[in-house]
Amino acid sequence: MTDLPSTLTVDSGRLWDSLMELATIGSYPDEATGLMGINRQSLTDADAAGRRLVIGWMSDAGLEVTIDEMGNIFGRHEGTEPNLAPVLAGSHIDTVATAGAFDGCLGVLGGLEVVRCLNDAGITTRRPIVIAAWTEEEGVRFGTDMLGSAVAAGRLTLDYAYDLVDEQGLRFGDELARIGFRGDQPVRMDPPHAYVECHIEQGPVLAQEGYDIGVVTGVQAISWQKVTLHGRAAHAGTTPTELRVDAGLAAAQIVVKVREMVDSGAYGRLRATVGHITTSPGLPSVVPNRAELTVDLRNPDDAHMAAAEADLATFLATLPDAQPGLRVETKRMAKTNRVPFDEGIQDAIAAVAADLGHDTMRLMSGAGHDAQEMAAITPTAMIFVRGEYDGISHNPREYSTPEACAAGINVLATTILRLATQ
Template sequence: MPRDVPERVAVDGDRLWRSLMELAKIGAYDDAQTGLRGVSRLALTDADADGRRLLVSWMKAAGLTVRVDAVGNIYGRRAGSEQDARPVLIGSHIDSVASAGAFDGCLGVLGGLEIIRTLNERGVTTRRPLEIVAFSDEEGVRFGTDMLGSAVAAGRIALEDAYALKDADGLSFGEELTRIGFAGPHGVRLNPPPHAYLECHIEQGPLLVRSGTDVGVVTGTQGISWQEILVYGRAAHAGATPTEMRIDAGLFAAEIVRHLRDMVESGDFGKLRATVGHLSLHPGDTNIVPARARLTVDLRNPDEDEMVRAEEHLARYLDGLQGVQDGLRITARRMARTSPVAFNARLQAIVTREADSLGLTHAVLMSGAGHDAQEMAAVCPAVMIFARGEYDGISHSPREYSTAESCARAIDLLAATALKLADEE
């Protein structure tokens, strides 16, 4: 290892916190349900564009060479002593769900930026270049496909297919990317691939906070299956139509929701989790029997075979359900599908050793959520670090919270891991 590269660096936790809070002002709103300040920065909205511009300004201020690719992924590169060496890539995303907090994705991007700032201040030169990336539309809530930017970069989704995705208003990803000014000129494929990909994220779960553990070493991610189900019934007058003559789309949608919970509670599909995150009725009037219902289904499973079994069972159930009553019709469309991903064992071992060296307690655990790291694992060794979240790790909510100390500990570990990898032959 070159003499000017220290064994480890401690980031400025206060500065990292200020950056997180500054970015959280963009898309901020007052949440009526919780009484808290939340963040709504959906992909390719004006708020997302403002967040992107702030990030680019911070990258440039840190001396990074910034490039934006054709799917809107933002990269900032710090030179190494061996410019032709493949870089160590650190990243996540800054887009959010509609009712979010300040940490999901943002900690990974701004934590990487804080590492760069700290190395600059200490005059540290790494052998390999370091790159920070903010991937486009990781959440997937607007255009219906999660991890979109990283999936295009990894080659799982074609750029033209990403451009063609549309939101609920019929606006395409490609049109909106151009509108906000982030359809970049650079190619999307990472060629050659990075030396390694590192991502730090809040856990989005209760294990670390309940056990009082500092950080998590992540072994991989679950499989994810997203479907849109449409139930077609028949509109009718709420008062004048006898119950036995109704084809109530809302009623059958409710039966689907109940059946999904029964699937989970049966234990027949391993560690299955099922969520109906969206349910809408048409025409949506108080005095009309619903003619149509739209619901989204999110299935998660750490076992691919069990996930396939759950998907096949749900398909059979829907087929059978629409035979219950004449005139009832049900369709299902797959929105997104990823298989379980195991992260690189060597990188997990490095993270574990560095956590021991920093005196951090750590747990080995699988992620319940999807992350850009699972896409990057297809093109280079990848690993994740979890920071502890408070309030039982609640996320995708204004209640999402981590302390400045927990964030700094996790980013210190990210920095130690990045330094180790950046100075490998």
């Protein structure tokens, strides 16, 4: 074994340049912000182009690249003891429709930067190091988030994933083949030695509390459901109010209700979002016969989450009382309980950060991450990087400074180095 340094420092400029170059793929002029946004949803042509760029960089860095049956990309930096379980680090490069440059990409390109840095220093670790780019983390196209890592960890089946369809009715499995990323490696993975993911916080806490780096204690519970209301189309000018079965009104009442639930404080730190609302036939003079919406609930506490879900279900069941004839249909899109991360990995990250001169705070993640899937099969934790502008994310204004990104990836690099030496 080579003589290992106690800490690693990555090339901040090279990391930043890679982030900015990947950000050009799928970019669009965002009307709302006046900035360039990124729309690189999973298994689109833009996603494929992003994947090819990242794979090219992995190959240039000497990584052995494999693609599994879910299109998850792995770049392996061989260890001196190839039969040992590798240290796995990664995140995703797929985005929402109105994204910035950092969500997910920092973890993938940061992992790549770690390997480049090891190469520069001529370091070979005892254990292999594998950098992962997971498929469809966002879940915005096929409706289930953390899809690639969930199948790899065995929580979901490959058949389930392949049969998901997008809004246009296109199958996940078909789209994966179409873009050339239906790989041949078995998707169910052998447990790695550990999993570490560096990600932007996507919230305001680190900035408000004055930290660059957060050690993530786990991921809060997440519930997604689609609610479809079936009413009755009727003429806007002639149909008496009391004879209407207005699906759009019921949808609006749900939106207002979930905000009231949040504001009530009765469900702890509940967050609730209705991101998607639509009505049919969608004409000014026709009472909607159909409305559809999504409800995204998050809670750091499983009991509070269960109470919120139960009370929402009760509310939905009362809607036909006010509008007889209304039919309410719900479909579960995603549901995960609170996932606590491994305390040993958390402590290892905190120790590295301290050695690099960073104070850290521990915090729970508001967003779902691939790390929560890996936590089911291996000791896992995450590093959070501070964001600007209240940590806004899923928005072109999403921004973390080059210094903050480098700080996070420096912590990732030394954490990987130490874990790969175990």
